[in-house]
Amino acid sequence: xxxxxxxxxxxxxxxxxxxxxxxxxxxxxxxxxxPLLCLQHFTGTLDNxxxxxxxxxxxxxxxxxxxxxxxxxxxxxxxxxxxxxxxHALAFLDALGLTSCDILGFSLGGMVAQQIAQQRPAIVRRMxxxxxxxxxGEDIMHLEKPSLARHLGDPTxxxxxxxxxxxxxxxxxxxxxxxxxxxxxxxxxxxxxxASGPEVAAAQIAAFREWEQSSGAxxxxxxxxxxxTLVVNGLHDEMIPVSNSYRLIENLxxxxxxxxxxxxxxxxxxxxxxxxxxxxxxxxxxSPFAPY
Amino acid sequence: xxxxxxxxxxxxxxxxxxxxxxxxxxxxxxxxxxPLLCLQHFTGTLDNxxxxxxxxxxxxxxxxxxxxxxxxxxxxxxxxxxxxxxxHALAFLDALGLTSCDILGFSLGGMVAQQIAQQRPAIVRRMxxxxxxxxxGEDIMHLEKPSLARHLGDPTxxxxxxxxxxxxxxxxxxxxxxxxxxxxxxxxxxxxxxASGPEVAAAQIAAFREWEQSSGAxxxxxxxxxxxTLVVNGLHDEMIPVSNSYRLIENLxxxxxxxxxxxxxxxxxxxxxxxxxxxxxxxxxxSPFAPY
Numbered sequence: 001x002x003x004x005x006x007x008x009x010x011x012x013x014x015x016x017x018x019x020x021x022x023x024x025x026x027x028x029x030x031x032x033x034x035p036l037l038c039l040q041h042f043t044g045t046l047d048n049x050x051x052x053x054x055x056x057x058x059x060x061x062x063x064x065x066x067x068x069x070x071x072x073x074x075x076x077x078x079x080x081x082x083x084x085x086x087x088h089a090l091a092f093l094d095a096l097g098l099t100s101c102d103i104l105g106f107s108l109g110g111m112v113a114q115q116i117a118q119q120r121p122a123i124v125r126r127m128x129x130x131x132x133x134x135x136x137g138e139d140i141m142h143l144e145k146p147s148l149a150r151h152l153g154d155p156t157x158x159x160x161x162x163x164x165x166x167x168x169x170x171x172x173x174x175x176x177x178x179x180x181x182x183x184x185x186x187x188x189x190x191x192x193x194x195a196s197g198p199e200v201a202a203a204q205i206a207a208f209r210e211w212e213q214s215s216g217a218x219x220x221x222x223x224x225x226x227x228x229t230l231v232v233n234g235l236h237d238e239m240i241p242v243s244n245s246y247r248l249i250e251n252l253x254x255x256x257x258x259x260x261x262x263x264x265x266x267x268x269x270x271x272x273x274x275x276x277x278x279x280x281x282x283x284x285x286x287s288p289f290a291p292y
Numbered sequence: 293x294x295x296x297x298x299x300x301x302x303x304x305x306x307x308x309x310x311x312x313x314x315x316x317x318x319x320x321x322x323x324x325x326x327p328l329l330c331l332q333h334f335t336g337t338l339d340n341x342x343x344x345x346x347x348x349x350x351x352x353x354x355x356x357x358x359x360x361x362x363x364x365x366x367x368x369x370x371x372x373x374x375x376x377x378x379x380h381a382l383a384f385l386d387a388l389g390l391t392s393c394d395i396l397g398f399s400l401g402g403m404v405a406q407q408i409a410q411q412r413p414a415i416v417r418r419m420x421x422x423x424x425x426x427x428x429g430e431d432i433m434h435l436e437k438p439s440l441a442r443h444l445g446d447p448t449x450x451x452x453x454x455x456x457x458x459x460x461x462x463x464x465x466x467x468x469x470x471x472x473x474x475x476x477x478x479x480x481x482x483x484x485x486x487a488s489g490p491e492v493a494a495a496q497i498a499a500f501r502e503w504e505q506s507s508g509a510x511x512x513x514x515x516x517x518x519x520x521t522l523v524v525n526g527l528h529d530e531m532i533p534v535s536n537s538y539r540l541i542e543n544l545x546x547x548x549x550x551x552x553x554x555x556x557x558x559x560x561x562x563x564x565x566x567x568x569x570x571x572x573x574x575x576x577x578x579s580p581f582a583p584y
Contacts, residue, residue, distance in 0.1 A: 173581075235541060246538060249527060249551055257551035259541055260583055274583040281569075289465075291552055291566040 006030075008054045008065065009187045013046060013073065018095040021088070024073035024193065026065045029058025033283055034125050035101045038065045039089065039109025041131075041265075042141060042204050042239075045072035045193035048163075052184055052272035060280055061102075066092055068112070071200055072193035078203035081210050082108075082135075086115040093123060102283055104128045107240060107265065108204060111135075111211055117225045127225075128279055130232040131265045133244035134222055134251065136214025140240055141205065147238045160185055167266030169236040174262050177270040222251035228290035229255035230282045232275065234267030256282075256290045298322075300346045300357065301479045305338060305365065310387040313380070316365035316485065318357045321350025325575055326417050327393045330357045331381065331401025333423075333557075334433060334500075334531075335493050337364035337485035340455075344476055344564035352572055353394075358384055360404070363492055364485035370495035373502050374400075374427075378407040385415060394575055396420045399532060399557065400496060403427075403503055409517045419517075420571055422524040423557045425536035426514055426543065428506025432532055433497065439530045452477055459558030461528040466554050469562040514543035520582035521547035522574045524567065526559030548574075548582045 005011040011028040026046050036057060038049060046065045054063050069088040070078035079085045089112055093101065102125050105113030110132025117124045133140050143152055151157060151165035160182040168178035229252050233245035242259060249257040258278060260267040268275040285292040297303040303320040318338050328349060330341060338357045346355050361380040362370035371377045381404055385393065394417050397405030402424025409416045425432050435444055443449060443457035452474040460470035521544050525537035534551060541549040550570060552559040560567040577584040 249553065253553065255553055257549060259549035261541065261545065261547055262581070271583040277573075289554070291563040 006055060006058050008046070008049050008051045008063075013191050013193065015073070016092065016095055018091050021069055021076045021091070022074065023069075023088070023092045023095075024067040025092070027062055029055075029061060029063045031060035031062075033061030033102070035062040035064055035098060036283070037089075037093065037098075037101050037103045038063060039103065039105040039112045040066070040068075040071070041107035041109060042208075043196040043201050045196060047072075047185065047188055047193045050181055050184055050269045050272065051187065052181075053268055053276060056272075056276040057104075057279060057283075061283070064096075064101075067193065070203070071196060078200050080203045080206035082111045082115050082207050085112045085207065086119060089116060090120055090123075099123060100125055102126045102128075104130070104279070105132060106130045106268065107132055108207070111207075114222070114225065117227055118221060121225075121227070124227050126283055126285075127227050127229045128232065128282065129229060129248065130268050131234065131237055131240050132248070133211070133240050134219055134248050135211055136218045137212065137244040137247060138241070140212050140244070141208040143205070145238065163266070166239060167264055168270060169234070169262055169264045171262055174236075174264065174270060177263075178266070181266065181269045219247060219251040222248065223253060225252055226254055228282075228285070228288070230279065230290065230292075231255050231257045232260070232268060232278075233257075234260050234263030234265060234270070236263060237265045237267070239265040254290045256292070298347060298350050300338070300341050300343045300355075305483050305485065307365070308384065308387055310383050313361055313368045313383070314366065315361075315380070315384045315387075316359040317384070319354055321347075321353060321355045323352035323354075325353030325394070327354040327356055327390060328575065329381075329385065329390075329393050329395045330355060331395065331397040331404045332357070332359070332363070333399035333401060334496050335488040337488060339364075339477065339480060339485045342473055342476055342561045342564065343479065344473075345560055345568060348564075348568035349396075349571060349575075353575070356388075356393075359485065362495070363488060370492050372495045372498040374403045374407050374499050377404045377499065378411060381408060382412055382415075391415060392417055394418045394420075396422070396571070397424060398422045398560065399424055400499070403499075406514075406517065409519055410513060413517075413519070416519050418575055418577075419519050419521045420524065420574065421521060421540065422560050423526065423529055423532050424540070425503070425532050426511050426540050427503055428510045429504065429536040429539060430533070432504050432536070433500040435497070437530065455558070458531065459556055460562060461526070461554055461556045463554055466528075466556065466562060469555075470558070473558065473561045511539060511543040514540065515545060517544055518546055520574075520577070520580070522571065522582065522584075523547050523549045524552070524560060524570075525549075526552050526555030526557060526562070528555060529557045529559070531557040546582045548584070
């Protein structure tokens with residue numbers, strides 16, 4: 001009898017061989033909804049997906065967490081462009097035999113999601129973009145900024161403790177939500193993914209720098225993305241400021257914006273009950289229009 | 293047996309004498325929710341509340357529509373400041389004996405709502421601000437702008453047909469939603485309110501000009517509003533641009549932003565199913581935090 005797992009706390013990591021690469025992923029949950037491909041943030045692995053976000057969504061659909069090339073236990077070199085990461089994501093979807101899915105793209109993953117929607121529109125039904133930026137966006141992942149560097153360079157912060165500082169706002173309520181997030185991530189004890197090293201970070205930072213460049217009319221490429229899109233951001237996001245989400249919805253023709261207060265890059269984790277409720281309602285809609 | 297009305301299409305207009313004024317209002321619906329005071333837009337009367345917005349909300353609470361002084365069948369002079377309008381709104385609430393309510397403030401009504409929250413915080417539990425601006429906001433109701441003036445000065449547009457043009461985006465989908473909105477308003481056939489004349493418009497425009505002025509640090513007054521607040525805007529609002537909603541949530545300490553695509557000032561009417569669902573979920577929350 002196959003074991004049906006419904007949580008990222010215990011879903012087994014699977015490996016899929018595609019041409020010259022092997023991709024690591026987890027797939028769990030079930031329901032009437034389209035499979036939801038989840039694309040991860042800077043240096044994040046499968047273990048960085050908060051079960052408080054993935055698991056409620058997995059009650060209505062399959063959730064598919066994916067390690068792009070060179071991340072976690074996926075083989076290969078981390079691409080230095082979002083376009084390169086998109087090639088891997090599409091190869092993975094094709095190898096799974098998925099011809100249509102919904103996408104949750106967080107941060108770097110949101111950039112890959114946009115690029116997928118542009119390159120292969122038929123494969124994307126609805127898209128949720130959290131804490132991300134359009135090509136040509138501003139102040140994308142400048143880790144040298146004092147507000148980030150003071151935490152990233154703090155020798156007393158280890159492992160997930162860094163995430164609590166840089167993914168959450170400085171307020172006591174946000175930091176408390178960050179501590180709960182770290183505890184939830186730590187619930188997974190076995191079959192852990194390989195943590196990202198400095199090579200992963202360097203390649204992904206190069207991809208951010210390339211993504212900040214825009215040729216031609218700024219944001220014009222977003223006009224071609226017609227899928228209903230839900231854009232979500234924390235108001236005090238220091239890693240990818242909320243202004244990038246303003247620019248996204250001002251240029252995506254079919255998108256709704258939801259901004260949370262008192263939160264940073266990890267707003268979806270801080271307000272997981274609200275976020276998963278909103279996301280599930282958005283994904284449940286069959287309307288050609290984004291409002292839900 | 294008292295007739296319980298649940299729709300703005302047939303709710304009787306009531307009059308409440310308070311000191312030297314008589315205020316016109318409608319009160320309908322029932323449920324466990326706090327009464328919802330609805331504060332109306334520029335030149336709008338009780339008849340301008342879309343039943344597709346008021347009626348679903350009235351299924352969970354009393355909805356109270358209010359004509360400020362000099363508007364509709366309320367007596368008195370239209371104040372030329374938001375503060376003046378706030379004095380009347382508070383006198384009305386006090387005369388009704390309401391010590392706590394929720395508020396839906398649309399456009400001009402959203403400014404009055406902010407001022408109520410500042411002057412009498414105890415009376416406001418939760419607040420929904422749609423298509424409005426903070427004090428010191430930008431490009432507030434400049435009817436001389438070509439995008440608005442061409443409709444306001446069009447002799448072929450009469451009555452509600454003007455609203456279809458200026459409350460909705462130029463796209464076919466938004467204009468179609470505008471036509472449906474106008475039909476819904478026209479369903480009320482009896483006990484109609486008195487339409488606003490040029491004196492009402494002139495005084496309210498003066499109030500907008502005064503509201504654009506800011507003394508002291510811009511938006512600093514918003515920091516004192518701690519009520520959970522839901523801010524909603526149509527992306528293509530020509531009357532009070534969406535940037536004002538960005539400034540609202542950036543400065544209100546406890547607010548969520550929801551922006552709708554393909555819509556103008558009347559986004560709540562265009563996406564009435566989504567809006568009333570979101571509003572009802574927001575109002576149903578007892579959390580001290582705005583996310584719902």
